[in-house]
Amino acid sequence: MTAPADWFITAGSTAPDVPRVYCFAHAGGDPRSFLAWRSELGDEARLVAVCPPGRGHRAAEPRPTLEEFAEGAAAAILAEERDAEGAFPLDRPVYLFGHSLGGLVAFETARRLRDLPTLRHLFVSGISAPALAPSQRVRDLAAMEGREFAEQLSFFEGLPPEVMAHEELLDLLLPGVIADFRMAAGYHYRPADPLEVSVCVVGGRDDAYLHPEKMRKWHDECRTPPALHWVDGGHFYFRDQSPRAVTDLLLDAVRADRHIEVI
Incomplete structure (x- = not known):
């Protein structure tokens, strides 16, 4: 535990x-x-x-x-x-x-x-x-992989240019960011x-x-x-x-x- x-x-x-x-x-x-x-x-x-x-x-x-x-x-x-x-x-x-x-x-x-x-x-x-989450943009982005995801992430002021230009660093960082976007895309707002x-x-x-x-x-x-x-x-x-x-x-x-x- x-x-x-x-x-x-x-x-x-x-x-x-x-x-x-x-x-x-x-x-x-x-x-x-x-x-x-x-x-x-x-x-x-x-x-x-x-x-x-x-x-x-x-x-x-x-x-x-x-x-x-x-x-x-x-x-x-x-x-x-x-x-x-x-x-x-x-x-x-x-x-x-x-x-x-x-x-x-x-x-x-x-x-x-x-x-x-x-x-x-x-x-x-x-x-x-919260009642507006997840947005369509977040849902669409969460369905992407690799460089397509990284490029579209720029809308959220995501990865700096030095990371985008470094393939090994990009491969290291992207899985965590993608996983978090999928967490966000799976959110279900419930009134309370x-x-x-x-x-x-x-x-x-x-x-x-x-x-x-x-x-x-x-x-x-x-x-x-x-x-x-x-x-x-x-x-x-x-x-x-x-x-x-x-x-x-x-x-x-x-x-x-x-x-x-x-x-």
């Missing part, structure tokens, strides 16, 4: 009451890349990269469906957040962040964490409303009660995959209207510009929650 710790790689303050930010990567993305944001968050939050089965140090495990990924991540987070007595320390807030495919997984994980009293915010980035937790939706102004109507439909998933932030850049705005487009939002939430707790 997989131990909860197998799901996570962490960086940042180890203080017991520091907020946790659980991060979910895009299709083909390395969850560990989020740990580079530590310098932006300082000691105000602990970054926790969520590592799914079938990837990285868990490569030998079967790849899950998106729903199985969310189920496993939620169970691991619940186990990680309990103290020795089985309670959830109310002075240690929890935040979820996911980009693109990771945003969809983070959303489904949040649905499964409704009973976690310390879950404060869900941040989703570069992803349209709106989320009670605060939701923040972030999109790049130059992201060809998004437009305002797709983003506005996030309102249907939230008890209170989500905050919508358009930032400079494309699908990977935080990679092209600066992670501060995300980390500043995270820090604002952490500091606001801390202020409320002090009051």
Whole structure:
């Protein structure tokens, strides 16, 4: 049986009451890349990269469906957040962040964490409303193989030119990206009660995959209207510009929650 710790790689303050930010990567993305944001968050939050089965140090495990990924991540987070007595320390807030495919997984994980009293915010980035997923473009792309897949992936600002020009590297990287797109294509949206937790939706102004109507439909998933932030850049705005487009939002939430707790 997989131990909860197998799901996570962490960086940042180890203080017991520091907020946790659980991060979910895009299709083909390395969850560990989020740990580079530590310098932006300082000691105000602990970054926790969520590592799914079938990837990285868990490569030998079967790849899950998106729903199985969310189920496993939620169970691991619940186990990680309990103290020795089985309670959830109310002075240690929890935040979820996911980009693109990771945003969809983070959303489904949040649905499964409704009973976690310390879950404060869900941040989703570069992803349209769940009810619209998977798009026809994602389904079509998931049916492709090899270089055809790699070339069509450019719509999502996928592989850099140096990877496209390197056949051996392309052969190494493509299977993981294709598997993640097939996970996304197999997603089945199911209506459920709106989320009670605060939701923040972030999109790049130059992201060809998004437009305002797709983003506005996030309102249907939230008890209170989500905050919508358009930032400079494309699908990977935080990679092209600066992670501060995300980390500043995270820090604002952490500091606001801390202020409320002090009051």
